[in-house]
Amino acid sequence: MVRFFNALGTPVLAFFQYLGELVLLAGDTFRSILTHKLRWKLFLNQVVEIGLLSQLVVVITGAFTGAVFAAQTFFQFNKIGMGSATGAVVSVSICRELGPVLTALMVAGRVGAAMSAEIGTMKVTEQIDALRALAVYPTDYLVVPRALAMMVSMPLLVAECIAVGIAAGYFIAISLLEINGTYYMANMVRWTRNRDIIMALSKAFCFGILIVFISCQKGLSAREGAVGVGRATTEAVVNSSLAVLICNFFLTMLLNIIYPAGYQ
Amino acid sequence: MIAVRSVAKKIGQQEILRGVDLEVATGETLAIIGRSGGGKSVLLKHLVGLMTPDAGEIWIDGHNIIGMNERQLGAIRKKIGILFQSGALFDSMTVEENIAFPLREAGEKDPKVLHTKVEEMLEVIEMEGQEDKMPESLSGGMKKRVGLARSIIRRPSCVLYDEPTSGLDPVVADSINRLIRRLQQRLGMTSVVVTHDMKSAFDVANHIAYLHEGRIYFHGTPTQLQQARDPILQDFLLGRSDGRGD
Numbered sequence: 099m100v101r102f103f104n105a106l107g108t109p110v111l112a113f114f115q116y117l118g119e120l121v122l123l124a125g126d127t128f129r130s131i132l133t134h135k136l137r138w139k140l141f142l143n144q145v146v147e148i149g150l151l152s153q154l155v156v157v158i159t160g161a162f163t164g165a166v167f168a169a170q171t172f173f174q175f176n177k178i179g180m181g182s183a184t185g186a187v188v189s190v191s192i193c194r195e196l197g198p199v200l201t202a203l204m205v206a207g208r209v210g211a212a213m214s215a216e217i218g219t220m221k222v223t224e225q226i227d228a229l230r231a232l233a234v235y236p237t238d239y240l241v242v243p244r245a246l247a248m249m250v251s252m253p254l255l256v257a258e259c260i261a262v263g264i265a266a267g268y269f270i271a272i273s274l275l276e277i278n279g280t281y282y283m284a285n286m287v288r289w290t291r292n293r294d295i296i297m298a299l300s301k302a303f304c305f306g307i308l309i310v311f312i313s314c315q316k317g318l319s320a321r322e323g324a325v326g327v328g329r330a331t332t333e334a335v336v337n338s339s340l341a342v343l344i345c346n347f348f349l350t351m352l353l354n355i356i357y358p359a360g361y362q
Numbered sequence: 363m364i365a366v367r368s369v370a371k372k373i374g375q376q377e378i379l380r381g382v383d384l385e386v387a388t389g390e391t392l393a394i395i396g397r398s399g400g401g402k403s404v405l406l407k408h409l410v411g412l413m414t415p416d417a418g419e420i421w422i423d424g425h426n427i428i429g430m431n432e433r434q435l436g437a438i439r440k441k442i443g444i445l446f447q448s449g450a451l452f453d454s455m456t457v458e459e460n461i462a463f464p465l466r467e468a469g470e471k472d473p474k475v476l477h478t479k480v481e482e483m484l485e486v487i488e489m490e491g492q493e494d495k496m497p498e499s500l501s502g503g504m505k506k507r508v509g510l511a512r513s514i515i516r517r518p519s520c521v522l523y524d525e526p527t528s529g530l531d532p533v534v535a536d537s538i539n540r541l542i543r544r545l546q547q548r549l550g551m552t553s554v555v556v557t558h559d560m561k562s563a564f565d566v567a568n569h570i571a572y573l574h575e576g577r578i579y580f581h582g583t584p585t586q587l588q589q590a591r592d593p594i595l596q597d598f599l600l601g602r603s604d605g606r607g608d
């Protein structure tokens with residue numbers, strides 16, 4: 099019995115320890131943001147790295163998701179003669195779920211992996227020790243610019259993904275599915291509210307925070323050379339993707355209380 | 363300047379330091395010698411708080427650094443430069459940016475001043491005209507010299523060198539030794555030099571400490587070391603193995 103609880107206890111404890119480390123890193127970062135001077139150059143570099151270089155990925159994700167979602171919705175809705183409602187369904191679901199989640203997953207794969215690999219390499223090659231020895235606090239230098247850049251870039255990327263997705267859906271609807279464009283638009287505008295967009299941006303912000311802290315923490319705790327960096331990178335991507343999916347559910351439930359779906 | 367009191371450190375199951383006692387007076391140069399894997403680099407990292415001991419105290423300029431957090435250590439670390447055994451250059455920066463990094467962090471913004479100081483340092487380490495190279499395109503000895511430049515450019519009052527001359531040709535090694543002596547004589551810098559190179563140790567040091575099995579086995583002047591009759595020291599000085607390789 100004791101052995102059973104021991105066997106159960108170790109991974110549970112390890113999990114809570116991991117959560118604790120994440121929270122400590124986040125706390126440290128926010129304290130540093132409030133009390134220390136920002137390194138603008140590093141911040142702007144990271145904005146370029148996260149925001150600008152993710153453009154292609156985000157546009158493609160948005161476009162094809164919007165297009166396929168419009169097609170599938172139309173196939174079903176057309177059977178009951180509601181083809182022109184497709185626009186409303188596409189735009190609301192891209193805003194509330196697909197846009198934020200898919201963008202976050204792509205960013206976790208592209209940016210989160212890069213962050214943990216870069217920081218992890220610095221860790222195992224003593225560059226982080228060198229920073230510390232030069233009286234530079236690694237959180238200030240490495241984590242703060244990335245976290246801020248992520249908080250700024252993620253909402254913009256998600257907004258972009260949503261816009262592209264809706265546009266692609268519209269394009270497919272009128273060109274391939276032969277829905278009446280005016281009805282499509284009218285329905286879409288009628289059913290999509292500000293609160294859907296607020297929900298998208300809030301989710302984007304939260305996902306950005308999840309990805310940046312999970313990835314930086316994995317990088318900072320990397321050890322044992324190239325294998326360790328590889329492992330840290332994989333774990334960073336897997337953990338941030340899972341965290342995004344899990345938190346998405348809870349965020350949806352929570353935000354749905356504040357910003358209920360549907361037309362009222 | 364630096365006082366180490368019964369510092370012990372275990373990594374995993376391995377006891378690396380088992381009670382090291384060491385004093386470094388202000389303005390002196392101490393050489394730490396010892397077998398490879400004996401814990402010299404680990405000891406050096408303890409002196410700037412990059413590693414924390416399991417037991418013991420480390421006093422820098424009258425402050426016990428054990429128990430300080432990273433931000434408090436920052437104030438101590440501004441006074442101490444450290445040259446890592448691997449160089450530990452920032453691989454996303456050029457040679458010039460690496461060398462200028464400590465000054466930039468200290469608030470120097472004027473690119474002209476930075477450039478002049480970097481040029482001066484490059485001349486000292488005999489690497490003129492290579493400021494735009496990236497660390498990955500440098501040889502091992504060049505990395506070491508750039509690391510050295512980075513650790514002394516802020517003119518700290520104390521510098522810790524982890525094998526400053528290993529991997530260098532005899533001519534450059536000698537110029538590095540002269541540089542260390544010059545820094546001590548002109549600026550009164552305190553230096554701790556970890557080295558395998560006995561010539562370099564005798565060249566630069568006022569005192570030599572021999573780290574053996576996690577303790578300071580010998581601490582004295584170079585002359586005392588040369589006259590020591592102890593078999594362990596003799597073996598090390600003469601480079602004699604105990605015949606296990608036969």
Ligand SMILES: Nc1ncnc2c1ncn2[C@@H]1O[C@H](COP(=O)(O)OP(=O)(O)OP(=O)(O)O)[C@@H](O)[C@H]1O
Nearest residue numbers: 373376378396397398399400401402403404405447
């Ligand atoms: N980060 C670490 N994790 C685990 N063990 C370590 C670590 N750093 C050093 N060690 C161990 O500590 C011991 C001492 O290492 P250290 O690097 O201090 O040796 P050294 O005296 O500097 O040797 P050398 O002259 O070859 O540089 C070694 O056995 C090494 O395996």
Ligand SMILES: [Mg+2]
Nearest residue numbers: 402403447524
């Ligand atoms: Mg060493």
